[in-house]
Structures are given as structure tokens and as C-alpha cells.
Amino acid sequence: MASAAGVGDKYRSFLHGDGEKKTMWRNGAPPNYDLVNKLFEEERTNEWPEGSLEEKVQRLLKSWEMEMVHKARPEDQKSVVRSDNYSASTNGLKPLTRKELMAIGGYNAFLATTLPPEHRIYDPDKESVESATSTFLTAFPRGFAIEVLDVYSGPPRIAFKFRHWGYMEGPFKGHPPHGQRVEFFGVCIFHVSVDEEMKVAKVEYFYERGNFLAGFLSASASATTAPASGCPVMRGN
Numbered sequence: 001m002a003s004a005a006g007v008g009d010k011y012r013s014f015l016h017g018d019g020e021k022k023t024m025w026r027n028g029a030p031p032n033y034d035l036v037n038k039l040f041e042e043e044r045t046n047e048w049p050e051g052s053l054e055e056k057v058q059r060l061l062k063s064w065e066m067e068m069v070h071k072a073r074p075e076d077q078k079s080v081v082r083s084d085n086y087s088a089s090t091n092g093l094k095p096l097t098r099k100e101l102m103a104i105g106g107y108n109a110f111l112a113t114t115l116p117p118e119h120r121i122y123d124p125d126k127e128s129v130e131s132a133t134s135t136f137l138t139a140f141p142r143g144f145a146i147e148v149l150d151v152y153s154g155p156p157r158i159a160f161k162f163r164h165w166g167y168m169e170g171p172f173k174g175h176p177p178h179g180q181r182v183e184f185f186g187v188c189i190f191h192v193s194v195d196e197e198m199k200v201a202k203v204e205y206f207y208e209r210g211n212f213l214a215g216f217l218s219a220s221a222s223a224t225t226a227p228a229s230g231c232p233v234m235r236g237n
Contacts, residue, residue: 013079024072026133053154060200084097092206105133121173149163158198159187168181185207
């Protein structure tokens with residue numbers, strides 16, 4: 001998550017420079033990650049050495065997420081392959097093409113669910129790209145930090161564990177801010193091109209959706225610091 005326009009980012013590629021002169025940004029300008037980078041540096045679990053596999057995967061993850069959320073056109077995404085075969089899925093649900101993903105937005109794709117509408121804390125089917133981004137920017141004014149905790153396998157099929165967290169210092173869907181950390185853990189698989197660029201061809205995300213959203217309801221719910229046991233594909237959808 002970002003806040004406003006800025007200059008440069010040390011953890012993400014494809015954000016500034018000559019290659020982005022023609023990029024169409026959803027908010028009219030490149031996002032600024034200064035606040036969330038500060039949060040990340042203060043609370044990250046590991047500081048991966050530059051050039052290590054973990055650092056490369058973390059940069060790819062942050063760059064991919066930035067492009068998914070903030071770039072308005074599929075053709076401006078540079079962290080993914082140009083092929084029409086690109087797809088992304090969450091918790092084993094239907095894979096989305098790059099065009100479909102960009103149309104509904106990263107947050108709504110990531111929070112896809114099969115729960116009946118009356119049981120949804122957050123309903124991605126009722127949110128636009130703009131309303132989804134505004135919802136989480138409001139809830140997490142300092143940003144929504146992400147880090148890679150472990151990398152289990154290298155390219156072309158990169159499997160890794162990640163942590164996503166922020167502080168609920170703003171309201172979320174009618175729920176007042178409690179100021180505590182809201183976080184979740186998950187596993188992701190990036191299928192990447194077999195070259196130095198490591199462009200993403202397929203994404204598979206697995207995490208506990210229900211546990212994450214429950215963190216917005218009360219401070220006690222948000223205090224969980226480890227993932228619940230069990231299969232994230234079968235629970236939290």
C-alpha cells in the first residue's frame with residue numbers, strides 16, 4: 001500500500017525511471033511507499049542480504065503487488081510475462097487472467113471468497129478498484145507492509161512464506177480503529193520465466209482470509225502473531 005506521489009523506492013522495481021514514462025497510474029502518479037517502507041524496516045523479521053534469493057523474491061513480490069494495485073493497464077505491468085497464459089489465484093479459487101485481475105483490482109482478487117454475502121466482513125463483489133484501495137488506505141494509514149519469511153524453492157517454481165501486516169489506525173467498513181497490528185501469514189508460489197528477469201507467469205496464494213479480516217473487528221482478534229493450523233484452502237474462503 002502507498003500514500004501519494006514520490007521519488008524512488010529501494011524495495012520495488014518498475015516504479016520510476018524512463019521505463020515508466022508512459023505508465024498509466026490509477027491515481028495519476030506513481031505511489032509513494034515511504035511510510036510503509038519505514039514500517040517494514042522497523043518490524044521486518046529478516047534483513048535479507050542484497051542479491052540473495054530471498055531478497056530477489058521479496059523485491060519481485062513487492063514489485064508485483066505494487067503493479068497489481070497501482071497500474072491501470074495490463075500492458076504497463078513489467079513484473080509479469082507478456083503471454084496471455086498469465087494467471088493468478090487465491091486459496092484455490094478460479095485463476096484470473098491479467099486482464100481480469102486488473103479489472104477488479106488486487107485487493108478484490110486477493111479477498112475473493114465463496115462465503116454467502118451475509119457472512120462477509122468484506123465483500124469484494126460489491127467493491128470497485130477505487131473503493132477497495134480507499135478502504136485499506138483508510139484502515140492502514142501507515143501502509144500494509146509485506147515481507148518474505150522463507151523461500152522453499154528457487155526458480156522456475158518459487159515457493160515462499162510471507163507475512164503481511166499493518167496498524168488499524170483508521171476505520172474499516174464501519175468498525176472503529178483499535179490501533180493494533182492486523183497481520184496474517186501465507187504461502188505463495190510464483191511460477192517464473194527461466195531467465196535472469198524472473199517474470200511471473202502464474203501466481204498461487206494461500207492464506208487464512210477469515211483470520212485476517214477478523215483482525216479488524218477487535219484488538220484481541222488482531223493480536224494473533226502466528227498462522228492458525230490447518231489448510232488455508234479449506235478454511236477462510
